Amino acid sequence: RLQLGGPRAEALERSRRRAQQELLELLPESAMELDPDRIYGPGLDFPRRPPWSFGMSPEALRAREEAAFREFLRGLGDSDSAGLAPFEHNLETWRQLWRVLEMSDIVLVIADARHPVCALGVPPALAAHVSQDLAKGLILILNKVDLVPPAVATAWSHLLRARHGPARVVPFCTAPGPAPGPGTALGQKKRGGRWSRAVGPRLLLEACEEIVGGAGLWGGVLGGFWGSWGGFGGPGGEVLGSWGGVWGSWVGLPNAGKSSVLNALLGRGAVGVSRAPGRTRYFQTHFLTAAVRLCDCPGLVFPSRAPPELQVLAGVYPIAQLQDPYSAVGFLGSRLALPPLLQLRPPGDGGWTAWELCEAWAEKRGYKTARAARNDVARAANGLLRLAAEGRLRLCFRPPGYSQEKERWELHPDTAALAAMTGGGASAPPPAGPAPSSEDEGEESEQATPPPSPAPNPFALLGEDEC
Helix, strand or coil, X not given: CCCECCCCHHHHHHHHHHHXXXXXXXXXXXXXXXXXXXXXXXXXXXXXXXXXXXXXXXXXXXXHHHHHHHHHHHHHCCHHHXXXXXXXXXXXXXXXXXXXXXXXXXXXXXXXCCCCHHHHXXXXXXXXXXXXXXXXXXXXXXXXXXXXXXXXXXXXXXXXXXXXXXXEEEECECCCXXXXXXXXXXXXXXXXXXXXXXXXXXXXXXXXXXXXXXXXXXXXXXXXXXXXXCCCCCCCCCCCCXXXXXXXXXXXXXXXXXXXXXXXXXXXXXXXXXXXCCCCCCCEEEEEECCEEEEECCCCCCCCCCCHHHHHHCCCCCHHHCCCHHHHHHXXXXXXXXXXXXXXXXXXXXXXXXXXXXXXXXXXXXXXXXXXXXXXXXXXXXXHHHHHHCCCCCXXXXXXXXXXXXXXXXXXXXXXXXXXXXXXXXXXXXXXXXXXXXXXXXXXXXCCCCCCCCCCCCCCCCCXXXX
16 A cells, blocks of 8 residues: 655645635746656665575564665655655565565566656666666666657657666557647546557567567567567576576556556456556566566655656546645646636636636536535546546656757657557547546546547546546
């Protein structure tokens, strides 16, 4: 279970007043650029497993790990004064990461391409620990590239390669389709059972072959599922575990799509997925072929200086447990033109605050409190945040300097190749229309992906049961 810190009562009250008083201004596109150094500055690390040996008793090892974890937390100091965002405080979850890293030969870090790919999704301390300290293969997977413009995904890919030289960067999406227009909402969420449509398994296979040294270990099942990729052969390399095969592990933040990527590679819904972060609580092992084992690690929130609002919109923080949804709504409303997108009635004075956005959305959806029958602004705020976290209100950040080099990235050969792979250049976004009903409020749903709708209306998702 995720254990993240939360704001104090005084901060909650200040945020509520600010949401009611401060007018929102739509920021320029250059404000969507985010420097990774602002997120993971110098001195930020993550808990490491202390030295241990097989001769230690379980009690002694547990006591040493707990002492090391307490020392790590003391070293960070008070989160508020240090400017740290909420991060994982559950030692058992960090133990899962330690075990997975130790037994893996290839570590695959999954990052959500919508939100600062290399900032939130790929902590530099983790990448350096894997590639340098542990000397293991590192692959960075840009998941959900179908939810961002191909040019933005290409720019992030090149920045990742520049910052993490030894790592391979692979774009990935489990259900490709036409790319939405700027800020538009996707018509439907994706549903499990269509894992064979995934884009990226072949590139991921090639990256693994470069690390392992041959295709023999990865043939067989993969060849029968995605095409003729060869059969079983010899080991084909020296990067082998003690059991004679290769371990590949999935690591990343909650809700980055680790389990979905694993299901796409296996070709079936072997691992439960959910829109709520923290679905995977213990690492799970699956055989891809007779010589390849894949391990799904629980999602971890690393210490960072990311804005808490960005954590919420990225789906890292459970929205159902959020005490202050209004600051995140204001963060979203200053970067996306929500009133015309959601067809909200303007307030009397012509300006919008985060509170008024929530009130207008509650009025449109008919959200009322049980006793006083007032507009339920808290439910409306949660609903808006879920739309953004699930990708139906598209918010994606750009790497530093993207605005000045936008034309270069749009004309880059990798952008055209990625658009062809994901179907991003297949069609223009459909025109806006009225909002029929099809919302789903259940955050604990087992499957996070309903089948795509053929309806051309991009607002068809805004239905009666939407939260």
